[in-house]
Amino acid sequence: MNSRHSIQLQAQTISQRLAAFTTHLKLDEVPQDVRERAKHLMLDSIGLSYATLKLPYATSTLAAMQELGTGEATVFGHRERLALRDAMLLNGLLIHSLDFDDTHARGVIHSTASALPCAFNLAEREDASGADLLLAYLCAMEVSTRIGAAAKSGFHHAGFHPTGLAAVFGCSLAAARLLDLNEEAARHAQGIALSMASGNLEFLQDGAWTKRLHPGWAAVAGTTAATLAKHGYIGPGAPYEGRFGLYALYLKTSPDAPDLALATHGLGETWEIDDVSLKPIPACHFTHASSDAAVALYREHRVSADEIERVVVRVPEATIPIVCEPVANKQKPANSYDAQFSIPYIVATGLLRGRFTLDDLDPAALTDKEVRALAARVTHEADPDTTFPRHYTGEVIVYTRDGQRLAHREAINRGSADRPLSNDDIVAKFYDNAQRGVSREEAERICEAVLSLDRQPARALANVLRASQ
Structure with a gap:
């Protein structure tokens, strides 16, 4: 200067x-x-x-x-x-x-x-x-x-x-x-x-x-x-x-x-x-690391909904009132905005569909019975190792009915300053969105x-x- x-x-x-x-x-x-x-x-x-x-x-x-x-x-x-x-x-x-x-x-x-x-x-x-x-x-x-x-x-x-x-x-x-x-x-x-x-x-x-x-x-x-x-x-x-x-x-x-x-x-x-x-996905930034963790588990394990007993998601404590509470609302989002601020819905979608896109905010997606049933088995707890607010951390832990514990942690959310999208990534995202109109x-x-x-x-x-x- x-x-x-x-x-x-x-x-x-x-x-x-x-x-x-x-x-x-x-x-x-x-x-x-x-x-x-x-x-x-x-x-x-x-x-x-x-x-x-x-x-x-x-x-x-x-x-x-x-x-x-x-x-x-x-x-x-x-x-x-x-x-x-x-x-x-x-x-x-x-x-x-x-x-x-x-x-x-x-x-x-x-x-x-x-x-x-x-x-x-x-x-x-x-x-x-x-x-x-x-x-x-x-x-x-x-x-x-x-x-x-x-x-x-x-x-x-x-x-x-x-x-x-x-x-x-x-x-x-x-x-x-x-x-x-x-x-x-x-x-x-x-x-x-x-x-x-x-x-x-x-x-x-x-x-x-x-x-x-x-x-x-x-x-x-x-x-x-x-x-x-x-x-x-x-x-x-x-x-x-x-x-x-x-x-x-x-x-x-x-x-x-x-x-x-x-x-x-x-x-x-x-x-x-x-x-x-x-943002690499169309949801509250506080959910991104958890979403990516869920998608990573989908790609690695492909566990079906019937095999999953329960899911625990670790998020920064300060974000819990925004994306995890009230629990009943988050587990059954009534509209697209509810869904964008719902750890249970976003994680359940990632675990079962391997993605979270604008299409997952459509009315038909919000009422998908399989996703809703799994979202009801998603709970949360404070992440003891978070670096929030520098990073919006997230960890997804899946407990299966046969006793397995499957976990994936995203310590730095994709798209953040320490893990940024490139300018070329931004251009690609622009075309994906602009061509909807x-x-x-x-x-x-x-x-x-x-x-x-x-x-x-x-x-x-x-x-x-x-x-x-």
């Missing part, structure tokens, strides 16, 4: 430091491999949006946004245009709805699902360059992931969805960047955003659709906060460390104190995108446009995404 940035980051509050960093950052200061990874993360998310186009929650949200009004902003994969913030909301939902999008492990946050809609739609409106879009996206990613990481998993413990809470701050600074705000205004944008940070985990109780709104809503709120700041609106000066700031207010029931230093440590020197994990030829045009983003206007990408339906 250059000396100018070093001086600027001596500011006292977190919001001042983040404002200084994002306001003055230049794209050529970002390592080339980080820029390339960023474009591939965007590609992954855009592919997911095409796999979601015709699903009920997507069509319902489009109808609701159209009722609120029209505009000129592009929605991924649609010819219809919406008002700026309504398009952000829907684009975030399209990316996040399948729960197949990227996750920052320490922040436990789906960062691209908010950062991309905010940067994309605002860059389109401002007629910004693709390079400016990419830089704004990078600013959002750095800030949102760091704000999430500083909570040390405490947001989840308190019943909040970190994506909704932390991402609003990253989006406020991405918007500030595209609106050309100065440091003071960017600081105010974060203070204003504090009043807009929201998102809870109540959807886990009954598979409600609300979680799907959280990333897009963060983009909406961050953009609103930055626009207010642009016009002189004053926000609190210490939105993070204040008496009623983010961490004091939202972590009252957390067993661990937040580490506020993580919010700004190494800004401009270490890049949080390097710690963003890509468009032809191979159209998917190729989208891929080319995203990966050449920094060499064209933002509206050029918008034209490709809007025309591809």
Whole structure:
């Protein structure tokens, strides 16, 4: 990091430091491999949006946004245009709805699902360059992931969805960047955003659709906060460390104190995108290692359902309330969202089918009698050797009726920063998902446009995404 940035980051509050960093950052200061990874993360998310186009929650949200009004902003994969913030909301939902999008492990946050809609739609409106879009996206990613990481998993413990809470701050600074705000205004944008940070985990109780709104809503709120700041609106000066700031207010029931230093440590020197994990299966990241362990046992032993007496799954203790409890709900998922957060269902599917894909979220798969019967025999316990939250560990132990004990452990979840998917893997995943909504030829045009983003206007990408339906 250059000396100018070093001086600027001596500011006292977190919001001042983040404002200084994002306001003055230049794209050529970002390592080339980080820029390339960023474009591939965007590609992954855009592919997911095409796999979601015709699903009920997507069509319902489009109808609701159209009722609120029209505009000129592009929605991924649609010819219809919406008002700026309504398009952000829907684009975030399209990316996040399948729960197949990227996750920052320490922040436990789906960062691209908010950062991309905010940067994309605002860059389109401002007629910004693709390079400016990419830089704004990078600013959002750095800030949102760091704000999430500083909570040390405490947001989840308190019943909040970190994506909704932390991402609003990253989006406020991405918007500030595209609106050309100065440091003071960017600081105010974060203070204003504090009043807009929201998102809870109540959807886990009954598979409600609300979680799907959280990333897009963060983009909406961050953009609103930055626009207010642009016009002189004053926000609190210490939105993070204040008496009623983010961490004091939202972590009252957390067993661990937040580490506020993580919010700004190494800004401009270490890049949080390097710690963003890509999902190899369409389910909560907390289930991935267990899923892979189950698939490994299927490939090695091919044990039938009738041969299995019971299954024990070891997972990080902090994830148990999310993917293992309440037990009755997890063993009999009522819908696709329940299934994506169900260790019993995902492990049973892996043991019997040797996979977990989008097809396993179809209604027919959810009611498969053999899978359901085995899921009822799946229990859980805390993993004593976990390295969570750095890794989302998982171990599956199968006890057979003839007395065998079969076990497989995944100490590092596939797709994590320490076991990453390659850029080529991401491209392959993009095509698998995008072709659920468009032809191979159209998917190729989208891929080319995203990966050449920094060499064209933002509206050029918008034209490709809007025309591809």
